[in-house]
Amino acid sequence: MTAKVSVKSNVLDGLDPTAPLLEVDNLQVEFHTRDGVAKAVNGASFSVERSETLAVVGESGCGKSVTSQAIMGILESPPAKVAGGRVLFHGVDLLTLPKDTRRRTRANHVAMVFQDALSALNPVWTVGFQLSELFRQHRGMSKKDAMKRSLELLDLVKIPAAAQRIKEYPHQFSGGMRQRVMIAMALALDPDLLIADEPTTALDVTVQAQIMRLLKEIQVERQMGLILITHDLGVVADVADKISVMYAGRIVEQAEVHEIFARPAHPYTKALLKSIPRLDTKGQRLEIIKGLPPVLTNIPPGCAFAPRCTYVQDICRSQVPPLTVVASGRASACHFASEVINDV
Amino acid sequence: MSDTTELIRESTAPIAPRKPEKNRNLWSDAFHELRKRPVVIASSLIIVVLIFIAAFPGLFTSEDPEDCRLERFYGAPSGGHWFGFDQFGCDYFSMTMYGARPSIVVGLVGTTLIVIFGSVLGAVAGYYGGIWDTLVSRVIDVFNAIPFVLGAILILAIWRSAGDTVWPTILALSVFGWPFTARILRASFIEARNLDYVHAARSLGASDGRLMFRHIFPNAMAPMMSGVPLTIGALIEAEATLSFLGLGLKPPTVTWGSMISNNVDKVLSGHPLLLIAPALFLLAATMSFALLGDAIRDALDPKLR
């Protein structure tokens, strides 16, 4: 267990140091579109502690990015709408905060790193400007002081020749360097929780490893909580402590990393793991999951994975399996979880 | 079918049966959307009517616009002479009808020339790049350096001897109007030539010409489609401005521009119809084309859906 650090904030009152750093409780997010209401997140619950890394894994469109943006409070409403649930930061529900207070929690307490740094950084301002903006706006620092701190940040994320590069524009950096800039921006105000939304998807493999290592180092140093959103199970294995698997807007399995890889407790997780190509299965057919994910405006009754599941029975098509604890520290939303676990 | 294709089909087959969908693409989507909008219907109707008037003015009036008898000086409107007579005793309604022809002809023919000429040059520049692109781009820069209306004024002033047909106006406007289409097409072709479908077709042995016309051009046409009615509208407006100034077509040829020019102050002196009639028709023409062009642009832009 991690030591409980005393919690200070000039933005929020009533923080409870014994409560988890972040707890998401039955989050529901809807999108109101011309074609109907799409339930992008349909009851997601998980928690993260300090110094802990939670990986949220799932295929495109499963709702993981929407969840992270809902936590940050940056969803476009309309068309998005947080229809229910709570997002508790040390016990304080972020969703019920007044707008301005919520805004001030961003970057100060919860920060985010986005996927494609080239489009996520403003092309017309220098990197230095975009970094010092945080210090000037949130802490009221002078231009000079803000620049100094920005320089320190660039050093922290190991960008060489930082003094020159701070005056350059995003398009003058390579992909990996840009991502480091994004990380620097997220860390500027020393947040308690960092959400990284597919931070390495746009990078090549060697750079991916470097970035993940950097994130991990910083997390340990600052005892930050880290939520890692990704569709890549391989990345997760090295870095995460816990995994939550998402499908069609719901968490379908939660477990510690090594448990999930060894003995998954949900058919979807199992199928995902099976479909990862491995060096020792050369010459064999690649495994796939038949069918497609459901259309979110029209989710069928019962378990959303039922149409594609190999363990499916009648009950699956009529009753939504709740996320239940199947072993210590493990939960699964499947009527036949114990079967799946034991089916090696 | 190969093993892999079969597998992919199998694995991605939708589980719940879906309604069979008709063949949809950007064009048919756009068309269906446009058909329903009242603005589009109204504009198209007006345009069709105007083209008819321009082509067959005799169907709308039996009077000869050049049959001017001074004794009918400022005659009031009456049955058969709905707009009355102007200061020379010419039947104003028939003048308005016959005045449609120069405007519409300049608009349609001019736009055709601009589109053909601009497309060919733009396509060559965009597709081949290199020296061709440099050449065409320089030429575009030069013609762009001379503002559209000023350039037309200049040409028509220098070439007053060119006679009294629509052609000098058409050519003067086309000469300074083609860069507009050329740039659009050049941009489209530059973008397209690097796309995978072009590489694929070329590796299957398609010749340059075939690639350009049968493959790239239909896709590159989309941004230009809305430009066509907008160009027609712009040319009609330009022709009216030029004939308002006394350039291009001259009396006895009847144009809306010259009719307006001759009757500028008639609003005050009690004969407002002489100014309002040609002005309204001119407005109807330019606005219909503008509204239609805008509607097409919205319908074809996937980002705005």
Next chain:
Amino acid sequence: MGRYVLRRLLQAVLTLFLALFLLHYLTSLSIQINGNPAYAFFGPQITPTQAQLDQVAELYHTDHPCLKEPGNWCIENFGETLWRYVHGDFGTNLQFRPVTELVAERLPNTLRVFAVSTTVWALAGIGLGIVAAMRREKFLDYFIRMGTIIAGAVPIFLIVLALKYIGGVAIGDWLRDTLGEENALSIIFRPSFDDNHPWLTILLPGIALSVVGAAGIARLMRTSMLENLRADFVRTAKAKGLKPRRVMVAHTLRNSLIPVITLIGLSFGGALGGTVITEGLWNIRGIGQLVFNAVRQNDTPIVIAVVTILVVTFLLFSLLIDLLYAVLDPRIRYE
């Protein structure tokens, strides 16, 4: 950045040279094909005076043999024309006043018209575009979009006439009756320019000139804003916990303005054409009116001379716009 500036500068010089050559070529061609400069420039319906003929002869070197061959580039003539231009000699009008003098005299009024026109269309265009984007799909958005299409489709001379008669005469007369002649509003709503109140009486024509440009700018600004409101970097700015106003100004607006700048360059060209009509109809002693009168009086050499000057101005302005664009968008500087 330096290389970019140099490149643009050289391009501008080359384009200027070629544009002047084009004008020269068209003029020579006209004389060559018609055999007789009088016929070429003045057409079959007008009889030029001896003074006009003399002027044409002098400016265009009509005794040069190259003008007997259609298609001949007449390089020598071009050279002499350029030489004249460099020395500021653009010919004279029928009263033998040099064109350069006329232009210099009329420049202030034209600048006034442009000042009003540019301010109005920039503010109105950008403002309306922002409002339309922020109220997307609501009534105000449709209203502005429809309004800009309709306003942009009205021929410039109709707008000028409408403002002149409705504003200057109808409203103006009423104002003069109710508020008296000396009231500022009464002066603004006059149907023609008055030297004694240069700024007040230039407001109405300036607005007339700005309408078409404003329409285009509003539409482009709206589109640009819509794109940027959803841009990734705006999302990042929000994630940084910046105040909404800051996100809007420093990020969304700042990026949305970039394409609008290019449009300003293009609109300027259209405005040059429009200024001929506006000044002509509103009796403003400006450069546009020079062209307007020259066309009406068939004084073709003036038309050629003034249009040439305007082309040079336009090229300079385009160059400035291009450089401004590079200042605003750093990505361009490193191409």
